[in-house]
Each structure stands twice: as C-alpha cells, then as structure tokens.
Amino acid sequence: MTEHLTTNEGQPWSDNQHSQTAGQRGPVLIQDYQLLEKLAHFNRERIPERVVHAKGAGAKGYFKVTRDMSAYTKAAVFSGVGKQTPLITRFSQVAGEAGYPDTYRDVRGFAVKFYTEAGNYDIVGNNTPVFFVNDPLKFPDFIHSQKRDPRTHARSQDMQWDFWSLSPESVHQVTILMSDRGIPASYRMMHGYGSHTFKWVNAAGEQFWVKYHFKTNQGVHNLSNELAAKLAGQDTDYLQNDLLNAIEQKDNPSWTVAVQIVPYEEGLNYKYDIFDVTKVISQKDYPLIEIGQMVLDENPTNNFEDIEELAFSPANLVPGIEASPDKLLQGRLFGYKDAERYRLGANYEQLPVNRPQVAVHNYARDGAMAQNQASGVNYEPNSSDGPTEVPTAQVHGDQLTGKTGHYAVNDDYYAAAGRLYRLLSAAEQTRLIDNIVMNLGQVTKPAIQIREVRQFYQADPEYGQRVASGLGLALEQIKI
Ligand code: HEM
Incomplete structure (x- = not known):
C-alpha cells in the first residue's frame, strides 16, 4: 500500500510540487510552512565530515x-x-x-x-x-602536510615530503605507501x-x-x-x-x-x-x-x-x-x-549505530538530542538503589619508572624499511622505486628530495641509490 506523505510532525501533506502563492502568478506565502521547513531542513543536511578518513x-x-x-x-x-x-x-x-x-x-x-x-x-x-609518526603531538602536523596547502588550497607533494623527510620515523610506512599496497x-x-x-x-x-x-x-x-x-x-x-x-x-x-x-x-x-x-x-x-x-x-x-x-x-x-x-x-x-x-x-x-546492544545504566543525563534516558536518580553516591560499580572491570596497572619530561625516541627507523625493501620481489622493488620517483620527483625543493633519499639510503644503500638515480641525484649528495 502506498504510504501517505506527511510533514516531519506527521501532519498530512497536501502538495509537494507547488508552493502556496497569492494567486496563480502571485508571490509565495509565509504561511506555507511545508515550504519553509523543507528549505530550512535542506540547509542543515550537512554535518562536519571526519577531519581525517572522510571518504x-x-x-x-x-x-x-x-x-x-x-x-x-x-x-x-x-x-x-x-x-x-x-x-x-x-x-x-x-x-x-x-x-x-x-x-x-x-x-x-x-x-x-x-x-x-x-x-x-x-x-x-x-x-x-605501522604508522608514520609515533607521538600524538605530531599527528595534526602530519595531517596538515597531507591535506591542502593553506594558500593554494591544493594538495602538495612539497608539503608531504617535507614533513616525511624531516620525520625519519615515517620511512617504514612511506615505503609501504609507495609500494603496490x-x-x-x-x-x-x-x-x-x-x-x-x-x-x-x-x-x-x-x-x-x-x-x-x-x-x-x-x-x-x-x-x-x-x-x-x-x-x-x-x-x-x-x-x-x-x-x-x-x-x-x-x-x-x-x-x-x-x-x-x-x-x-x-x-x-x-x-x-x-x-x-x-x-x-x-x-x-x-x-x-x-x-x-x-x-x-x-x-x-x-x-x-x-x-x-x-x-x-x-x-x-x-x-x-x-x-x-x-x-x-x-x-x-x-x-x-x-x-x-x-x-x-x-x-x-x-545514535542507533553507536548504541551498544546491552543496556546502558549510568548517571549521565541530558544534552542535545538526549534519548532513552532513565528517569531514576542522576547522582552517585545515592540511597536510591542506583546502578553500582563493577570492580572486576578495573584495568591492570603497569609498573612505571622515570621522570616526567618530553622524551625523544632515539631509535633506528631505517632497518625495518630496509628489511621490507629486501623482502619485495625484483618487480615489486622496481615499481616501488618508480612510484617514489614519480611522487618525490614532483617536489620543487631539491633539499627535501635529498633529505628523503638519505633515509632510503640508510634503510638500504641500493634502495637509496636507485631512487637517487631515478631523480637524477648524485651519490655524493645522498651519502651521509
Ligand atoms: C595520535 C594519532 C591519531 C589521532 C589524533 C587520530 C585522530 C582521528 C580522528 C579525530 C578521526 C575522526 C574520528 C571521527 O570523526 O569519527 C580519525 C579517524 C580514523 N583514524 Fe585516526 N588518528 C590517529 C592515528 C591513527 C592511527 C595510528 C590509525 C590506524 C592504526 C588510525 C585510524 C583511523 C581510522 C581507520 C579512522 C576512521 C574511522 C571511521 O571509519 O570512522 N588513526 N582519527
């Protein structure tokens, strides 16, 4: 059976093709609530996309x-x-x-x-x-370098390779990204x-x-x-x-x-x-x-x-x-x-897709668009038989030592990328080199290219040399 058209408030909707006007040729009436609601809802259809992983x-x-x-x-x-x-x-x-x-x-x-x-x-x-960076403080900068240039509003090989070339911890993930995968x-x-x-x-x-x-x-x-x-x-x-x-x-x-x-x-x-x-x-x-x-x-x-x-x-x-x-x-x-x-x-x-498939009992209430709220007590401790804690759900602690501070991870980031390079077949290696040359080759600043190729060289000299030769860089430029 065909369903009848209603407004969002469930009222029957008589005409969804013609606005209410003052006469055949007259202007549109403000009493046309359906028209105003339809336009107003349309204006609010977009929500912010995910700041990353939007598509x-x-x-x-x-x-x-x-x-x-x-x-x-x-x-x-x-x-x-x-x-x-x-x-x-x-x-x-x-x-x-x-x-x-x-x-x-x-x-x-x-x-x-x-x-x-x-x-x-x-x-x-x-x-x-693996991932490009290992400290959350670097994540927004990393993502900025992947997104659009603030001036040109275009994505920029210069930006992303600049960041990677100055962040050697990225070389393992960059090798995966530039590979067939x-x-x-x-x-x-x-x-x-x-x-x-x-x-x-x-x-x-x-x-x-x-x-x-x-x-x-x-x-x-x-x-x-x-x-x-x-x-x-x-x-x-x-x-x-x-x-x-x-x-x-x-x-x-x-x-x-x-x-x-x-x-x-x-x-x-x-x-x-x-x-x-x-x-x-x-x-x-x-x-x-x-x-x-x-x-x-x-x-x-x-x-x-x-x-x-x-x-x-x-x-x-x-x-x-x-x-x-x-x-x-x-x-x-x-x-x-x-x-x-x-x-x-x-x-x-x-929201339905995020709602757990078990009952939720706690003391959180209200806020925009709150739904399915319990009517019971909304504070704890209480003497109203409200929901009680689950001690077995406690996390298991780790023993910590050391002083608070900002610590760099001083580590070898190159060996893993080198191992990955050597694991690839000859054809896969060639495609990896070609992909890097194609992308890094679009960078306009030679200093960025040299810094990045030095990372590949430290991962595996052959890896670095092949990228260097694809980019027309001399071996002396990339050896450290
Ligand atoms: C400090 C590092 C990171 C931060 C601050 C971060 C932050 C975010 C944020 C804010 C979103 C959007 C969430 C939303 O609007 O629903 C997101 C999405 C996502 N992130 Fe991260 N991220 C980080 C690292 C990572 C890493 C290491 C991975 C994978 C190992 C990852 C995988 C994802 C995925 C798969 C999504 C999309 C989820 C979906 O499909 O809705 N992120 N990230």
Whole structure:
C-alpha cells in the first residue's frame, strides 16, 4: 500500500510540487510552512565530515570464534568456539575529503566495531601494520602536510615530503605507501591491522601484549598507477561500489582474524620497543594465531545513519582488553571521542549505530538530542538503589619508572624499511622505486628530495641509490 506523505510532525501533506502563492502568478506565502521547513531542513543536511578518513564505505556482519582465547583474555568476544558477535566495519581513505576519488594512493582505514555483551569494542586500524609518526603531538602536523596547502588550497607533494623527510620515523610506512599496497584494488582485497600493541588480561589477572591481523580471504590485489588514475576519472566511488555490489550479489567478503601474543615481561624486553607504532613484531618470534573469521554480509540500509553517524574510538575497550603505553595510542584515546562530540553532538553514543546492544545504566543525563534516558536518580553516591560499580572491570596497572619530561625516541627507523625493501620481489622493488620517483620527483625543493633519499639510503644503500638515480641525484649528495 502506498504510504501517505506527511510533514516531519506527521501532519498530512497536501502538495509537494507547488508552493502556496497569492494567486496563480502571485508571490509565495509565509504561511506555507511545508515550504519553509523543507528549505530550512535542506540547509542543515550537512554535518562536519571526519577531519581525517572522510571518504569511506562500510558494511555489517559478524565475527565467529574459531579458537578459544580465554587463556589470554577474559573478553567474551574471543572465547567459546563458534560464538558469533555482530559488528560493523568502515573502510576509508585518510587524506581526501568526503567526495575524493577512491583510487588515489593513500593508506586505507580499517575500523571494526564489535557489539559485545560487555559493550562496544572497537579496533580502529589501517591496512598497514605501522604508522608514520609515533607521538600524538605530531599527528595534526602530519595531517596538515597531507591535506591542502593553506594558500593554494591544493594538495602538495612539497608539503608531504617535507614533513616525511624531516620525520625519519615515517620511512617504514612511506615505503609501504609507495609500494603496490598503496592502491588497493578493493576494500575486500586488503589486510587490516590493529597496528598498535594492546594488552589482553585473562580471568586470573595474567597480562599479555597483543597485535591484531585481519587477513583477507579474497587475496591481496592492488591497482597499477595507470588503472587507478583512469578509475579516479571514471568511477570516483570505485572501492565503495565494489564493496556494495559484492555484498548485494551475496559474494560476502571475509577475513581470517589472527593475533600475535607476547608474554608481558618478554614484551617489555623485546629487541624493539613494542609500543612504537612505527615497528612490527616479528612473526618469526611471535607467530600468528588464528582466532576467528570476520564476515560482512549486510550493506547499510541508510548510509548517513549507518556510516556517516558511525563513531569509532580506540578508547572503546571491554574488560580483558586494555590500552598499552604506546604514546600514539594514548593520544588517540582522547582524540576520537572529542572529534565525535564535535562532529555528531554530545549524545552521539545514543545514535542507533553507536548504541551498544546491552543496556546502558549510568548517571549521565541530558544534552542535545538526549534519548532513552532513565528517569531514576542522576547522582552517585545515592540511597536510591542506583546502578553500582563493577570492580572486576578495573584495568591492570603497569609498573612505571622515570621522570616526567618530553622524551625523544632515539631509535633506528631505517632497518625495518630496509628489511621490507629486501623482502619485495625484483618487480615489486622496481615499481616501488618508480612510484617514489614519480611522487618525490614532483617536489620543487631539491633539499627535501635529498633529505628523503638519505633515509632510503640508510634503510638500504641500493634502495637509496636507485631512487637517487631515478631523480637524477648524485651519490655524493645522498651519502651521509
Ligand atoms: C595520535 C594519532 C591519531 C589521532 C589524533 C587520530 C585522530 C582521528 C580522528 C579525530 C578521526 C575522526 C574520528 C571521527 O570523526 O569519527 C580519525 C579517524 C580514523 N583514524 Fe585516526 N588518528 C590517529 C592515528 C591513527 C592511527 C595510528 C590509525 C590506524 C592504526 C588510525 C585510524 C583511523 C581510522 C581507520 C579512522 C576512521 C574511522 C571511521 O571509519 O570512522 N588513526 N582519527
């Protein structure tokens, strides 16, 4: 049966094609409430886009446990073989705005919200295991260098390479970004990583360090520069459409979820700093343990409500999973929820897609657009039988030493990039060099090029020499 048109207040709406006018040719009347409301609502349709990762696509699905992990974490989401937890994902570009072409070279976001019985648990990662910087103080500057030049309002190779060339901790991630993996052929065909080291705690209170890996079951596929450029013109939303169409055709994508588990003390004494997100933990030292499958089988029914209003945060943790001292992670624990209060409003956690699938009981009340509020007591302590604390949900402390201060991480950032370069096949190495030469070659200041190539040279002399020769730089210019 056809539904009748109503206003937002539910009143029957008689005519949605012709404004009310004073006579056939007369001016429009202010009593035409439907017209005024329609124009006013239209003016308010846009909300701020995400300050990063503005362009993206998502889908719903579930996580199924294939290996019980209760020996390492009391988080129910990872215990009990066969157990399923509903989830929603969002994949994204980092630097471009909401309408940006999907096939530009960029890191891709890989965010998962598990609706667990202990509340929402988010893994907000990327398709790379490492990141460009490891101190949250550098994040806004890094992102400024990726976004538009304040004067020309254009993206600028000078800006991004200037920042990277002065931030040697970025060279590992820059090598990944310039490799084939910088342009995935599909969100379905890329791996995902939690990137940081997190803490798991079991029911006995034993602590472990953990890294997450989502291995695509579709195989990794990437686009050539030529095809990516063509698609950017032909189908701006190429990756978004690919995900939507696959699920529409019931070709549901899935990922094998695995973890690396590091005993607590061993992690503190590992050969690299496991809380430095520019580094990986060797899979030879700590092999991947498969724990489950993530399957996406449902498209959003309304993109704005399901995806634009979706709010992830690395601070969304559940008992048995805790943050680590990773400095960048610590900054992120603040950044996301603050961004979402600004982007979506103070009560963004009450929006349907963000609402946990368990009851919420606390003393928070009111604020713009508050919904589903309890009518009971709104302060604590109280003598009104209000909700009480859960001592078992307490986090497990780490022993700290040292003095407060601003500490530089004095570390070798080059070796990991060198190892990655040497792992690539000859053809992959050639494409990596070509991509760097193509992008770094557009930089207008030779000093930036020289600084960056010195990083590649320190990673591996051959790597540096090949980029230098592609750019027409002499060996003496890049040797330190
Ligand atoms: C200090 C470092 C970082 C800060 C301050 C930061 C901040 C932010 C902010 C403010 C947003 C937008 C949130 C929203 O409006 O809903 C965002 C989105 C995102 N960030 Fe970060 N970020 C940082 C590092 C990282 C790292 C290291 C990763 C991956 C390992 C990452 C992955 C993501 C993803 C995937 C999204 C998009 C989430 C979505 O689809 O809604 N970020 N970030």
